[in-house]
Amino acid sequence: MTGRILAGLALAASIAFVARRARSLTNSGAIAATCVGTIAIAAGWSWGALLVVYFAISTALSHAGKGAKERRVASILAKGGARDATQVFANGGMFAAAALAAVIHPDIRWISVGAGSLAASAADTWATEIGTLYGGEPRSILSWRPVPTGTSGGVSAIGTLAAVAGAVFVALVVAALGWTSSVARNVMIGGLAGALVDSLLGATVQSRRWCDVCERETERAVHDCGTSTRHRRGFVWLDNDLVNFLSNAAGGLIAVILTR
8 A cells, every 4th residue: 555655646746747847737736636646546546547537638628729718718717727726626626535535445435426526527627628619609507698708607519518528538437447337327427417516506606706897797806907806796705616626526426326
């Protein structure tokens, strides 16, 4: 176990270093990713492999058409570019907690929790990255009215198909790494359910701010025009990172509920 933990630390730190050099992670994000990766490998090499594949694909999608995506969502999203520690734990914290639990008390249900949360994160990431580039004008999941690209709770046909593909992809990796087909199926269902929770929370209770100069909703404390924004609706403490964590947790919990 000790040898695997040390090997996991070295591998996770190396991957995080490369990601930091590629500007996919900030300094704090690299440290957080190293912690998550080490815990994953401590749970088993299959856990580590699942995390590496998820991270590699998510990073590649984030870099694809990066400039065009940033121009489309810069006025709305509070964060962009390299992921910090908060974003890393929002997307990988539930997985890390499940991996740690698996180290302490091995049980197949822990992989359902961890992989289900990653499937939800992958579904959301694929939907966001692909939908922003190719999905056209999204619509509110509640009212079905058109909303600006990047708006939380906005969906499109292309983005929805991408979400399904992301959840299915993680489930296929789970099956390829040796876990049962029933676990993989439950991971896929949990991932899709988690992505739905993300959209619903984003459209209803996530914090939204308002720029009085541009007369536009945003998630930014300071709009891209340079004006300080004010809280308009939703819970002021419920930002996009917390919504991501809750939706990923929902994906993991639904997957484990389905697992016998």
